[in-house]
Amino acid sequence: MQPWLLYGANGYTGELIAREAVRRGMKPTLAGRSKEKIAKLADELGCESVAFDLDDHTSLVRALEDKRAVLHCAGPFAHTARSMMQACLATHVHYFDITGELEIFELAHSVHEKAERSGIVLCPGVGFDVVPTDCLALKLKLEMRDAAHLALGFESRMGLSKGTAKTSIEGAGKGGCVRRDGNIVRIPLGSQVRKIDFGAGERTAVAIPWGDVATAYYTTGIPNIEVYIASSPRTIARMRRMNALAPLLRQRWIKAMLKFAVDRRLQPPTKAQRDNNPVFVWGEARTAAGEVLTARMKTANGYTFTVESALGILSEVFAGNPDPGYTTPALLVGPDFASTLPGSTEIRLTRA
Numbered sequence: 017m018q019p020w021l022l023y024g025a026n027g028y029t030g031e032l033i034a035r036e037a038v039r040r041g042m043k044p045t046l047a048g049r050s051k052e053k054i055a056k057l058a059d060e061l062g063c064e065s066v067a068f069d070l071d072d073h074t075s076l077v078r079a080l081e082d083k084r085a086v087l088h089c090a091g092p093f094a095h096t097a098r099s100m101m102q103a104c105l106a107t108h109v110h111y112f113d114i115t116g117e118l119e120i121f122e123l124a125h126s127v128h129e130k131a132e133r134s135g136i137v138l139c140p141g142v143g144f145d146v147v148p149t150d151c152l153a154l155k156l157k158l159e160m161r162d163a164a165h166l167a168l169g170f171e172s173r174m175g176l177s178k179g180t181a182k183t184s185i186e187g188a189g190k191g192g193c194v195r196r197d198g199n200i201v202r203i204p205l206g207s208q209v210r211k212i213d214f215g216a217g218e219r220t221a222v223a224i225p226w227g228d229v230a231t232a233y234y235t236t237g238i239p240n241i242e243v244y245i246a247s248s249p250r251t252i253a254r255m256r257r258m259n260a261l262a263p264l265l266r267q268r269w270i271k272a273m274l275k276f277a278v279d280r281r282l283q284p285p286t287k288a289q290r291d292n293n294p295v296f297v298w299g300e301a302r303t304a305a306g307e308v309l310t311a312r313m314k315t316a317n318g319y320t321f322t323v324e325s326a327l328g329i330l331s332e333v334f335a336g337n338p339d340p341g342y343t344t345p346a347l348l349v350g351p352d353f354a355s356t357l358p359g360s361t362e363i364r365l366t367r368a
Contacts (some may be wrong), residue, residue: 019082020044020086021086021087022044022046022047024047024048024088025046026050026053026054029114029322030048030090034046036324038062043064044063045079045083046063048090049068050067051067054067073099077103077107080109085112086111086112087112087114087330088100089114091115092117094120098123105130105136108135109136111137111140114326115227118227118230120140120227121140121230121231122200124140125230125234132340134340137333137338139345140227141344142322144315144322145295145297146227148315149168149169149228149232150344151313151350152298152354152363153166153168153299153346154235154236154347154351155299155311155363156299156301157237158351160301163238164238164303165238166236166238166241166301167242168232168243169243169298171245172295172317173293191205191225192204192225194208194240194242195229195240196239200229206252206253206256206258208223209221210244212244212246214246215297219246221246222244223243226243228241228243235346291320294359297313298310298312312364313363314359315357315359315360316359316360320358321357325353325354332348332349332353
């Protein structure tokens with residue numbers, strides 16, 4: 017196995033990945049900001065460790081010098097991805113992360129040519145929900161070449177980790193977004209609602225500013241894209257109220273207060289909760305003439321899926337010789353990859 021760095025290894029998802037990687041016989045170098053936490057986990061797992069802040073460019077570059085890839089798990093990625101990406105470009109190290117943040121995919125796409133020259137793969141979003149939705153998007157496109165509209169979404173009852181909650185706080189003041197005629201368009205939160213049968217019965221769903229608005233476009237070229245999540249009427253009403261608070265939610269001190277509350281109050285999902293909460297993933301392609309093709313699949317919970325997916329994609333890249341540059345998960349490993357992971361079903365296609 018080629019040497020690689022797992023940054024953010026002491027976070028909720030990072031630790032799950034570290035433990036599973038070692039169980040598989042992999043020996044990543046564990047990294048993060050907290051020397052004490054990283055060293056403790058590394059000692060337990062028998063891995064090397066290194067501690068540094070991503071603002072310390074010298075230490076970051078030094079940590080990457082002998083590595084083939086980075087799996088970046090320290091969010092919110094709006095604050096951390098750019099530094100890690102730049103270091104990977106400079107040191108010719110493949111870059112992967114587990115973000116779902118729209119801006120990070122746009123950032124990676126913007127440096128595609130630099131990644132080509134560096135000889136590296138830039139593939140953000142190698143976890144949930146981007147991997148299964150991206151696989152559905154490509155599957156739909158291959159079956160409906162003239163699709164002009166694409167909707168994606170998922171239904172999950174899983175609670176949030178602290179990192180995911182903090183990432184949501186970062187984006188709360190920006191509103192929602194969809195893609196229209198190839199362009200990303202901002203819309204008010206909670207303004208776009210529809211009924212969707214994700215696979216376990218019809219649910220109310222609301223459009224969210226998720227990373228698939230970027231990845232599905234680069235995967236399929238379909239110009240009109242929306243992403244939905246199953247939500248209760250109370251949650252949707254809360255989202256709508258947040259529109260009036262958007263200027264306040266963009267203030268750093270407000271974000272800091274909300275993140276402090278997350279650290280104090282939020283309990284991340286237990287193993288039992290993860291094991292008992294699968295996710296239903298859905299996609300719908302539509303032609304200009306009104307033909308509709310629907311795709312559905314079930315996966316393990318988002319955290320377990322992320323562990324399996326991230327390590328699976330790393331292994332695929334190490335075993336092959338992928339073209340350098342920015343890519344999406346489905347373009348990198350194919351539309352059936354998500355179906356091969358534990359807890360996943362095959363993608364089922366139905367025509368209306």
